Amino acid sequence: MRGLTDLADALSEHPDEPMALGVLLGLTAGEPAVLKQVPAIPEGATRGEYAALLRLTQMGVAP
Numbered sequence: 909m910r911g912l913t914d915l916a917d918a919l920s921e922h923p924d925e926p927m928a929l930g931v932l933l934g935l936t937a938g939e940p941a942v943l944k945q946v947p948a949i950p951e952g953a954t955r956g957e958y959a960a961l962l963r964l965t966q967m968g969v970a971p
Contacts, residue, residue, distance in 0.1 A: 912945055912966040916959040923956025931955065 918935050919927070927949050936942045947965055949958060964970075 911942060912962045915942060915946070916962040916966070919955040919959040919962070923954060923959065925955050927953045927955050927958040
């Protein structure tokens with residue numbers, strides 16, 4: 909995993925599944941630099957919604 913874009917791409921593969929901390933930790937294992945950049949997971953968010961949030965974060969847009 910190189911960064912937020914790669915993480916968003918991976919999450920987009922299953923956009924309707926619920927987003928969870930375990931998913932985030934599993935996809936970023938061993939890369940604390942990526943974890944420092946990610947926003948909090950909104951309650952009830954799907955992986956697709958969180959992927960969109962990551963893409964906005966990457967572009968510097970604050971929701």
